[in-house]
Amino acid sequence: MNSCELVTFISAAACAINNCCDKDEVTMLAAIFSQLGDTLSTILTHDEICSQKE
Structure with a gap:
């Protein structure tokens, strides 16, 4: 699914x-x-920051 299809699906939902x-x-x-x-x-932000510190 491309970006345009995704936003169309979300709008329809x-x-x-x-x-x-x-x-x-x-x-x-x-x-x-x-x-x-x-x-x-x-x-996701927490996981990324913590993985950079390791």
Whole structure:
């Protein structure tokens, strides 16, 4: 999957979630996915920094 296909898939998924969930559910999912992305970024950054020190 190339970059354009990936962002198209993500946009389609967002639209599908918005169409099948109520506003409160969409708000909660947005917060959950934001935290998931931030946590994954933190883990990867931590692992990279720690591996450079070894």
